[in-house]
Amino acid sequence: MIQIAIMGLGTVGTGVAKVVAENARQIERKLGEPLQVKTILVRHFKDGPYRQLMTDDFTRIEEDDAIRVVVETIGGVEAAYEYTKRALNAGKHVVTANKQLVAEKGCELLALAKKRGVNYLFEASVGGGIPVLHPLTQCMAANRIDEVYGILNGTTNYILTRMVRAGATFADALREAQEKGYAEADPTADVEGIDAGRKICILADLAFGRQVDPAAVPMEGISRLSLDDVRIAQRAGYRIKLLGRALRLGSGRTAYVAPHLVPEDHPLANVEDVFNAVVVKGNATGEVMFYGRGAGEMPTASACVADVMEALQASPRREEIGWEADPEGFVAPQTVPLRHYFRIRGSLADAVGAFGQVEVLSEDSGMTAFLTEPVSGGEAAEKAAALAVLARLPVLG
Ligand SMILES: NC(=O)C1=CN([C@@H]2O[C@H](COP(=O)(O)OP(=O)(O)OC[C@H]3O[C@@H](n4cnc5c(N)ncnc54)[C@H](OP(=O)(O)O)[C@@H]3O)[C@@H](O)[C@H]2O)C=CC1
Numbered sequence: 001m002i003q004i005a006i007m008g009l010g011t012v013g014t015g016v017a018k019v020v021a022e023n024a025r026q027i028e029r030k031l032g033e034p035l036q037v038k039t040i041l042v043r044h045f046k047d048g049p050y051r052q053l054m055t056d057d058f059t060r061i062e063e064d065d066a067i068r069v070v071v072e073t074i075g076g077v078e079a080a081y082e083y084t085k086r087a088l089n090a091g092k093h094v095v096t097a098n099k100q101l102v103a104e105k106g107c108e109l110l111a112l113a114k115k116r117g118v119n120y121l122f123e124a125s126v127g128g129g130i131p132v133l134h135p136l137t138q139c140m141a142a143n144r145i146d147e148v149y150g151i152l153n154g155t156t157n158y159i160l161t162r163m164v165r166a167g168a169t170f171a172d173a174l175r176e177a178q179e180k181g182y183a184e185a186d187p188t189a190d191v192e193g194i195d196a197g198r199k200i201c202i203l204a205d206l207a208f209g210r211q212v213d214p215a216a217v218p219m220e221g222i223s224r225l226s227l228d229d230v231r232i233a234q235r236a237g238y239r240i241k242l243l244g245r246a247l248r249l250g251s252g253r254t255a256y257v258a259p260h261l262v263p264e265d266h267p268l269a270n271v272e273d274v275f276n277a278v279v280v281k282g283n284a285t286g287e288v289m290f291y292g293r294g295a296g297e298m299p300t301a302s303a304c305v306a307d308v309m310e311a312l313q314a315s316p317r318r319e320e321i322g323w324e325a326d327p328e329g330f331v332a333p334q335t336v337p338l339r340h341y342f343r344i345r346g347s348l349a350d351a352v353g354a355f356g357q358v359e360v361l362s363e364d365s366g367m368t369a370f371l372t373e374p375v376s377g378g379e380a381a382e383k384a385a386a387l388a389v390l391a392r393l394p395v396l397g
């Protein structure tokens with residue numbers, strides 16, 4: 001019998017307990033022994049099927065030699081960071097879905113895991129149930145990765161889908177996403193692009209081998225997005241999607257999060273609801289896309305439990321994953337030439353006066369929406385300085 005612990009019995013923690021119980025036979029066949037949740041760390045005791053396993057005392061996990069793997073689904077940094085370090089120091093593998101912790105402290109925790117001869121695994125931290133970090137670091141290991149981009153947040157993709165397809169209000173769509181267990185404890189992280197930002201940092205860390213500091217990454221969410229722009233874009237053959245992007249730039253790299261116009265024939269344009277999709281561009285493979293449910297109890301738990309199994313099977317340690325702690329070489333994304341969508345209060349003549357050649361998408365009620373030629377973010381801001389800008393979004397491709 002292999003015994004594990006869960007820390008944090010919320011959406012994902014509960015999913016982990018369910019997957020271990022419901023898929024017990026498949027898991028045992030693969031591990032050669034039954035897997036059992038022995039202890040669950042909680043803050044507040046609740047009645048229910050796991051009541052007998054609960055403790056609010058972390059030392060019950062830390063000092064229990066029978067517990068070989070700890071699954072951290074608390075979220076945030078403080079307690080999760082402290083318990084993760086102590087669990088690793090106690091010689092236990094740690095598996096997590098906590099992208100904030102991995103984006104901010106992953107490098108240090110991987111180094112600690114290495115020192116202690118155990119694994120720190122975090123497949124569930126990006127893309128929920130989608131296998132993407134393992135394929136990126138293993139199946140694509142022979143590539144130089146030039147770019148990673150995609151829809152990295154289930155809550156905002158769900159909100160956009162519900163608003164555009166069903167005419168739901170932002171507030172109602174967000175409430176639904178919370179009820180379905182997709183949103184973060186503080187959903188500001190979802191709607192302001194911070195959650196997607198943490199995920200693009202993890203992807204960039206692994207793809208380019210060097211720390212990307214989340215504080216250096218511009219993150220814009222969907223809270224200021226207007227349905228007017230969604231409709232104009234749609235009529236012109238585009239969809240608006242919240243994307244995280246990370247690009248190799250010579251010996252440097254950049255990353256950012258923003259709503260983008262995505263051409264309707266691009267595979268990302270039709271990724272809807274809670275689904276995420278991540279495109280990885282390798283110099284040998286070209287573009288590879290990973291698609292699936294990006295949030296929710298069971299998909300995310302599936303990734304956590306797979307990591308538990310991998311930690312045990314690869315015991316004492318899986319082959320090296322990690323990145324350099326030094327964030328040197330990070331370049332502001334404003335330098336990357338992109339086409340930009342603008343909606344201005346003004347005429348086509350105003351747009352042409354500022355940008356020269358533009359592609360008009362709509363002229364209506366004193367407003368003009370247009371696409372620029374590829375220009376850097378800095379240059380676009382300079383050229384638009386004299387315009388009455390109502391919206392500005394980058395265009396994918
Ligand atoms: N939900 C999802 O779809 C996904 C979530 N994740 C990540 O997984 C992690 C967990 O998310 P989720 O399950 O949604 O969050 P929840 O808020 O549903 O669950 C977190 C749980 O941790 C408990 N908790 C908080 N602090 C402590 C503590 N000090 N000791 C013990 N328990 C504690 C909370 O207890 P209390 O109820 O008392 O607050 C709560 O039950 C986060 O890092 C999140 O970003 C990743 C992918 C998908």
Ligand SMILES: N[C@@H](CC=O)C(=O)O
Pocket residue numbers: 125127128152153154155156182183184190195294295296
């Ligand atoms: N809040 C996140 C949960 C999964 O990472 C999301 O909506 O994507």
